[in-house]
Amino acid sequence: MHTFTHGQALWDVACPRRPSPVAGVTMAGFRVRDLDTLRMVPHPAVTLLLEFGADSPVLDCAPGRQQRGSMVAGPGFGSGGAVRARGENVECVQVRLSPVIARAVLGASPADLDGAVVSLGDLWGRESSRICEQLGDVSSWQDRFALTDALLARRHEAGPTVDPEVAWAWQRIVVSRGLTRIDGLAAEVGWSRKRLWSRFRSQLGLPPKRAARLVRFDHAAHRLVAGEGAARVAADSGYADQSHLHRDVMAFTGSTPATVAGEPFLAVDDIAWPSRGATAVPHVAGDLRLGRRRSPLGGHPLT
Structure with a gap:
């Protein structure tokens, strides 16, 4: 576990000890007591957020539009600087998926996200809440990463590939x-x-x-x-x-x-x-x- 300090922000950050068995997958774990209005910067990957903390992170995406809890966002999400993240007592595993494998893992093309963010429950149904419950039931970050890897590997193996x-x-x-x-x-x-x-x-x-x-x-x-x-x-x-x-x-x-x-x-x-x-x-x-x-x-x- 590492500590990231930036101004008044103090985050606990965990990293896997070994690379994911699925090429194109990277992940990190975050524990943030007070996530104060973090600007989302576009990234060339699909972002998968699996939250399991006492409270849910909140994305303010547009005037009057919010997204809470576990979510997935397409490559380039946050363009224009209008998306902000906030929350208290946030604990989550953040996964970055290469767009090449995202369709297999998600069960939907990144194009279906249309540059936006959607609830993971809308894509995975009960499996979304089940993995978040499992992440909360274990105390080790390495065990959380192993659970996440197993889920992603299983979905990747069964999902459609790109040309x-x-x-x-x-x-x-x-x-x-x-x-x-x-x-x-x-x-x-x-x-x-x-x-x-x-x-x-x-x-x-x-x-x-x-x-x-x-x-x-x-x-x-x-x-x-x-x-x-x-x-x-x-x-x-x-x-x-x-x-x-x-x-x-x-x-x-x-x-x-x-x-x-x-x-x-x-x-x-x-x-x-x-x-x-x-x-x-x-x-x-x-x-x-x-x-x-x-x-x-x-x-x-x-x-």
């Missing part, structure tokens, strides 16, 4: 940190642009260009949190200039690069997700360039 061409295109975007030439992906897998764009959007929840933009933003935002200057980050992350970075950060978060550099949602990552830069995405069956299968691709980092 290998789509998985490969996502992998290229992630490995390049959002800088791969998007218009060339279709030709590399031997599909038409229309077919790849349609399948990518329907299976992963966002179109390729937005996926690349989100991955690039995530990489840049974490460099800002690490203390690097905006001009250097813009130059190294594929932005035309510092103003371009500023516009992208504003679009995703509703705030400036200087403000994002101090966001607790991002600052906690070094503790909660220590292997964030080395987390494997699911393996693709083979090299699909020009429609020809070659040697298997290895795992690559999910930013």
Whole structure:
């Protein structure tokens, strides 16, 4: 268990001792006595929140709209900076799912989330409350992670997979940190642009260009949190200039690069997700360039 201090915020953070057996899954445990208006920053993964504490976390998503308890949100959730999390005595396991495996684990495509957040009970029914009860019944975080891993592995094994061409295109975007030439992906897998764009959007929840933009933003935002200057980050992350970075950060978060550099949602990552830069995405069956299968691709980092 680690302690994360950010201003007046004090969180207990737990990490699994070993990687998940399901490639594309990472998780962390949080215990927060007073979660005071945390801005949600978009991330290139599907977020699964399993709560089991004395009180339920609350997401204020829009004027008059809230979501409580265990929930799931699609990649890029929180764009615009309008979503805030709050609560008292919050205890939860937060899971980040690569969009490539999210459809199998959730039993629904990330596209069905449409960039929003939904109650996990609406997707899983009784299984949602059952896993939360089990998490609350054990006292060890490592046991909680093992329970969560077993559930995710079982659902992943039984669920539908995405097209290998789509998985490969996502992998290229992630490995390049959002800088791969998007218009060339279709030709590399031997599909038409229309077919790849349609399948990518329907299976992963966002179109390729937005996926690349989100991955690039995530990489840049974490460099800002690490203390690097905006001009250097813009130059190294594929932005035309510092103003371009500023516009992208504003679009995703509703705030400036200087403000994002101090966001607790991002600052906690070094503790909660220590292997964030080395987390494997699911393996693709083979090299699909020009429609020809070659040697298997290895795992690559999910930013």
